[in-house]
Amino acid sequence: xxxxxxIFNKFFPKSQTSPTGKKLIYMxxxxxxxxxxxxxxxxxxxxxxxxxxxxxxxxxxxxxxxIQYFIIGLAFFVVGIMELTKIPLATALYYSVRxxxxxxxxxxxxxxxxxxxxxxxxxxxxxxxxxxxxxxxxRSQLEELKDEQSxxxxxxxxxNQIDDQIAELRNQISQLNQxxxxxxxxxxxxxxxxxxxxxxxxxxxxxxIKQIDEVSNRISKLVDERxxxxxxxxxxxxxxxxxxxxxREAILKQIQSYDEQVKKLEVDKSNLSNQLDKVxxxxxxxxxxxxxxxxQELKLKNDExxxxxxxxxxxxxxxxxxxxxxITDQQEALLIEIDELNKAIDSxxxxxNEKARDNSFYQLAVMIKVGPGQWFFDxxxxxxxxxxxxxxxxxxxxxxxxxxxLAFIISVIGTFVALAGLHLMDERMHEIRxxxxxxxxxxxxxxxxxxxxxxxxxxxxxxVMIKPKTVEKIVEKEVEVEKIEEKIxxxxxxxxxxxxxxxxxxxxxxxxxxxxxxDTELLKRGPFKASDYDIKDKKK
Amino acid sequence: xxxxxxxYRKADKQTxxxxxxxxLSAKLCKADGHFSKIEEEEILKIVPHEKHQHNTLIxxxxxxxxxxxxxxxxxxxxxxxxxxxxxxxLEFVVAVLYRLAVVDxxxxxxxxxxxQIVALEFGVVKYPFMDQVKMIxxxxxxxxxxxxxxx
Numbered sequence: 046x047x048x049x050x051x052i053f054n055k056f057f058p059k060s061q062t063s064p065t066g067k068k069l070i071y072m073x074x075x076x077x078x079x080x081x082x083x084x085x086x087x088x089x090x091x092x093x094x095x096x097x098x099x100x101x102x103x104x105x106x107x108x109x110x111x112i113q114y115f116i117i118g119l120a121f122f123v124v125g126i127m128e129l130t131k132i133p134l135a136t137a138l139y140y141s142v143r144x145x146x147x148x149x150x151x152x153x154x155x156x157x158x159x160x161x162x163x164x165x166x167x168x169x170x171x172x173x174x175x176x177x178x179x180x181x182x183x184r185s186q187l188e189e190l191k192d193e194q195s196x197x198x199x200x201x202x203x204x205n206q207i208d209d210q211i212a213e214l215r216n217q218i219s220q221l222n223q224x225x226x227x228x229x230x231x232x233x234x235x236x237x238x239x240x241x242x243x244x245x246x247x248x249x250x251x252x253x254i255k256q257i258d259e260v261s262n263r264i265s266k267l268v269d270e271r272x273x274x275x276x277x278x279x280x281x282x283x284x285x286x287x288x289x290x291x292x293r294e295a296i297l298k299q300i301q302s303y304d305e306q307v308k309k310l311e312v313d314k315s316n317l318s319n320q321l322d323k324v325x326x327x328x329x330x331x332x333x334x335x336x337x338x339x340x341q342e343l344k345l346k347n348d349e350x351x352x353x354x355x356x357x358x359x360x361x362x363x364x365x366x367x368x369x370x371x372i373t374d375q376q377e378a379l380l381i382e383i384d385e386l387n388k389a390i391d392s393x394x395x396x397x398n399e400k401a402r403d404n405s406f407y408q409l410a411v412m413i414k415v416g417p418g419q420w421f422f423d424x425x426x427x428x429x430x431x432x433x434x435x436x437x438x439x440x441x442x443x444x445x446x447x448x449x450x451l452a453f454i455i456s457v458i459g460t461f462v463a464l465a466g467l468h469l470m471d472e473r474m475h476e477i478r479x480x481x482x483x484x485x486x487x488x489x490x491x492x493x494x495x496x497x498x499x500x501x502x503x504x505x506x507x508x509v510m511i512k513p514k515t516v517e518k519i520v521e522k523e524v525e526v527e528k529i530e531e532k533i534x535x536x537x538x539x540x541x542x543x544x545x546x547x548x549x550x551x552x553x554x555x556x557x558x559x560x561x562x563x564d565t566e567l568l569k570r571g572p573f574k575a576s577d578y579d580i581k582d583k584k585k
Numbered sequence: 586x587x588x589x590x591x592x593y594r595k596a597d598k599q600t601x602x603x604x605x606x607x608x609l610s611a612k613l614c615k616a617d618g619h620f621s622k623i624e625e626e627e628i629l630k631i632v633p634h635e636k637h638q639h640n641t642l643i644x645x646x647x648x649x650x651x652x653x654x655x656x657x658x659x660x661x662x663x664x665x666x667x668x669x670x671x672x673x674x675l676e677f678v679v680a681v682l683y684r685l686a687v688v689d690x691x692x693x694x695x696x697x698x699x700x701q702i703v704a705l706e707f708g709v710v711k712y713p714f715m716d717q718v719k720m721i722x723x724x725x726x727x728x729x730x731x732x733x734x735x736x
Contacts, residue, residue: 046596047641053599055633056606057674 066469084125611649
């Protein structure tokens with residue numbers, strides 16, 4: 046049977062995709078209308094709830110008191126209408142040619158999509174609060190009990206905290222004492238430095254010290270020489286005939302003069318010492334005001350530090366010690382209270398689990414905490430999680446992960462479906478599709494080539510990585526080597542045989558070459574005789 | 586001679602649609618008396634095909650050209666097959682017929698008539714040419730002093 050389907054598809058390609066595109070557009074409209082209905086419903090619910098609340102408070106439903114709810118409701122009504130502009134905006138974006146208009150329509154489309162996201166989220170929020178309300182009431186009671194328990198535990202744990210704080214305060218006091226000590230040493234150091242500086246600065250003192258040293262040296266020299274003279278006096282040997290009277294007298298005189306000189310020098314030295322003492326005492330009298338100032342400063346500083354120490358002792362350490370005593374006294378009562386709270390928490394947790402068993406959202410929150418919570422948020426889940434173990438933070442996370450993601454998809458899917466429909470209905474798409482793809486100057490081709498090259502590179506890299514590496518090792522093995530016994534090989538005798546070498550010989554041959562001629566003279570020489578045709582003709 | 590539509594009745598819908606287009610093209614080209622080689626080439630140019638389908642197409646064109654039934658009937662069948670929802674396709678076929686009509690640089694009366702018939706049958710134009718003229722005449726009936734048309 047003849048089949049011309051391919052001809053039909055090429056003849057009018059739009060016919061192939063256009064119906065699908067149309068269907069997609071209808072679907073996009075269905076989505077948008079539904080979203081718009083959500084907006085209208087929220088608007089209606091705001092108005093109705095507002096009216097009911099006003100009636101409950103005032104007892105009458107006047108238009109004046111309801112006006113604010115009407116305004117909120119109308120705002121959501123506008124949002125609902127705005128949803129219906131999404132597909133026309135997508136069409137405008139698709140068919141716009143100039144970049145300016147493309148950007149404008151894109152921004153408008155993004156704004157509408159954001160509004161859809163908010164609307165859908167509002168709807169989910171309503172559903173969420175409605176579904177979770179019965180469980181949330183019990184869960185909030187459970188949270189309160191847990192808070193109470195943690196407060197008591199904190200109070201119990203305060204004893205350790207107070208100990209730490211007291212230790213810290215004592216540490217501060219010891220630091221202040223240390224500071225006083227440092228101040229004292231610094232002051233004494235300053236005083237001595239001051240004295241030293243003054244002493245060094247006075248030149249008279251130096252000269253006196255020098256003079257005293259010189260006198261002392263001279264005294265010691267004279268004492269040495271005197272002792273030598275005494276020794277030499279003792280070494281003089283006096284005999285009957287050898288009278289050494291003169292020499293002895295001379296030495297005695299010398300010793301006497303030494304003694305006199307030493308005495309004189311001792312007097313000088315004592316004079317110089319007196320002078321030095323006077324100079325030094327003068328200097329000390331000059332330093333007195335400065336030293337007094339240092340002492341005063343030191344006293345002020347130390348007084349301040351002492352005051353601080355006293356304050357810390359009285360205002361901080363003492364109250365802490367007393368509060369610690371109080372806690373220690375109350376410890377037993379607090380422990381009993383904690384036990385009671387534990388029991389109450391257990392029973393509330395059971396109640397929450399019972400209520401949340403049929404609530405899909407709580408089950409979902411538990412699943413998210415156990416699954417993605419561990420995978421993406423670094424949460425450590427050690428035990429089996431129940432709805433009672435969930436915190437407000439967990440519930441929020443679950444809400445955003447589930448409903449937030451869903452709201453995002455719902456908000457953008459209408460636009461994408463509309464764009465897909467428009468694309469399928471577009472004739473240009475078929476024209477572009479039917480263009481030869483082997484044009485090498487297009488960006489698409491270049492990008493394609495780039496990815497092909499990249500994939501080739503990676504595939505070779507992977508192959509190289511997977512390929513087992515061959516490592517060459519030299520392994521020495523003992524191989525038995527057969528000993529080759531030398532055998533005597535008997536060779537045949539070489540016999541030289543003379544052979545004739547063929548030589549090239551030139552043989553002359555006479556070749557017969559026929560030479561046709563009618564020359565009678567020549568013919569007469571040859572072996573043949575030419576017949577006389579002319580003569581015969583003549584005879585005839 | 587058996588009907589060409591009956592001959593290919595078991596083919597796919599898309600194939601039959603193409604056959605219908607070929608029949609209409611062949612009949613339009615033959616409306617002025619002769620089916621020239623240029624017209625045949627033009628049809629084959631419009632209908633994108635593979636080499637192996639060339640002979641089949643020529644065969645269908647010959648069958649279409651030899652068919653003695655009026656073009657109106659073929660147009661009606663094609664419209665029924667395509668459906669009213671695909672007006673775009675029917676307009677495309679009319680455009681194809683117009684292209685075939687002008688291929689020899691002259692549109693004959695017969696060709697104009699046939700295109701009009703097909704367009705009317707497809708429902709892509711509302712009134713036949715004369716009806717449109719009549720409407721214009723109706724518009725100026727009072728000014729030209731006619732109370733009632735004799736036909």
